[in-house]
Amino acid sequence: MREDGPVTSATERPPEPQLPELRPSAFPGGRVRLIATDLDGTLLRDDKSVSERTVAALAAAERAGIEVFFVTGRPARWMDVVSDHVHGHGLAICANGAAVVDLHRDGLFLDVRPLDRSDALAVVGTLRAAAPGTSFAVELTTGIHYEPEYPPFYIDPVATIGPAEKLLSPGWEGSDRPVLKLLAHHPRLTPDEFLALAREAAGEHASFTRSSPTALLEISGRGVSKAATLAHCCAERGIAPEEVVAFGDMPNDVEMLSWAGTSYAMANAHPDVLAATSARTVANNEDGVAVVIEEILAAQRPR
Secondary structure, three states, X not given: OOOOOOOOEEOOOOOOOOOOOOOHHHOOOOOOOEEEEOHHHHHOOOOOOEEHHHHHHHHHHHHOOXXXXXXXXXXXXXXXXXHHHOOOOOEEEEHHHOEEEEXXXXXXXXXXXXXXXXXXXXXXXHHHHHOXXXXXXXXXXXXXXXXXXXXXXXXXXXXXXXXXHHHOOXXXXXXXXXXXXXXXXXXXXXXHHHHHHHHHHHXXXXXXXXXXXXXXXXXXXXXXXXXXXXXXXXXXXOOOHHHEEXXXXXXXXXXXXXHOOEEEEEOOOOHHHHHHOOEEEOOHHHOHHHHHHHHHHHXXXXX
């Protein structure tokens, strides 16, 4: 989960990026029916804005009958960065697949795949022993709560501050609300070291991933991922994987990119993402998602 800055709008179209020509054969499933895109580091520029070019490309895709899903690690309450650019159905997959929300209805939860509290407690105990110095935060459907040592990535004035064991206990006032994610931060390990350690030590209890440049892990229920929830949403619509084009830049995107029929790594992507994809686009700050959408629309335009 990344810290979010203020929402801004890019008003000037950047110079046209240079990208090798994409031919229709770049989309092996034939007609594209759904575009699934990550937000931070992918659709959004580094200043968290959505460029005019990207806004236009998203709107053109939906006019052409292509559904667009925002698939992100962000919680529903942080979707304001794209809420003004929602077209069509307005659905988004949030919290790395733990929630499907309706952006047309202020982030109404339509589906929740929570992390079991007993599994969350097991992860806390295991990581405290395996990686001393780990601090935790608990992301509920209603907001985030955290330990005193947890870095202030995002300050919530109504958050409860206390030990993770308390925040996950049956008697706590928030115990009736689903846990979307457990977050774990380590002050000394590298991000990839921490992820590997956590998966080895506690992988039987939860799904582990990351999207931050710091050693901040995002921990979901067993089997919960962007890919699993996207696959479910596509199955409901009769959309096959080969009809999906996906975009991403960080390890929490790898499963989704591997599932989709065609996947693009951003030029700024993590090495694991580059290894999981064969297609590339330019960086997020150069509107890499828009570049490919424009090529898709051109390829599918009747001749």
